[in-house]
Amino acid sequence: MNRTGLFIALALWLVIGVVFGLYPELDLKLASLFFDAETKTFPLKLNGWAGFARDAAMWIAWAFALPSIVALVVKMIRPDRPLMVPGRTVIFLLVTMTMSAGILTNLTFKNYWGRPRPVVVTEFAGDQQFVPWWDPRGTCGRNCSFFSGEGATAFWTLAPAALAPPAWRPLAYAAAVVFGALTSALRMAFGGHFFTDVSIAGLVTFVVIWFAYALIYRWPRTRFSDEAVDAALTRLNMPAYRLRQRLFGRKTGPEPSV
Secondary structure, eight states: OOHHHHHHHHHHHHHHHHHHHHOTHHHHHHHHTTOBTTTTBOGGGGOHHHHHHHHHHHHHHHHHHHHHHHHHHHHHHOTTSOOSSOHHHHHHHHHHHHIIIIITIIIIIHHHSOOOOGGGBGGGTOSBOOOOTTOOOOSOOSSOSSSOHHHHHHHTTHHHHHTSOTTTHHHHHHHHHHHHHHHHHHHHHTTSOOHHHHHHHHHHHHHHHHHHHIIIIIOTTTOOOHHHHHHHHHHHHHHHHHHHHHHTTOOOOSOOOO
């Protein structure tokens, strides 16, 4: 998560955006590689193993976030106990997952950027007009093509990779990129997304992770400690905990020092 990585990501974003903006037919040509003109369908979409692989990819991604989710829920229920996962890990993983695979994709672009998916455009036996990635005026009403939520979720595995031990970090980054690329290719093979949908999803996710890592771990003015996160969550959830204890007639004891 150094500056070189950020510059490479921004450069790729610029190149892909410009090239596919000037030549949007490239998206159609890449999508056509997975389309069978004879049956007028994307054959892999009907493959049971491919469908299982798609679901498994999302399970794998969420498995990395699960320990932090559990730790946060337990802390909310029992704020008198320390977090089971380092505080910065909880914040870093859950904030980046929420931003990249939730707010920026499913709650923002996919509902307001009306780009139809490949499977429904006229070039692939659909009934909607193809539009380039930069055009939000497509006829898709909701859950549209740009940009890919599953692609963003798969590339989000770069976040736990950033927390790997330094000796293993390059390998973890490589594995996350390969995982994101394969998952994205599968979405293209299903006719669910164009190349620009999945590639921009990956780049947006990387930029979100890069800035979150810098804010939490690198920049002196904004970074904080695991203990500070634990103390803040204790203060936030202690009033509700003490109220529950009183309602059930249990002793609350002295409020822990934070």
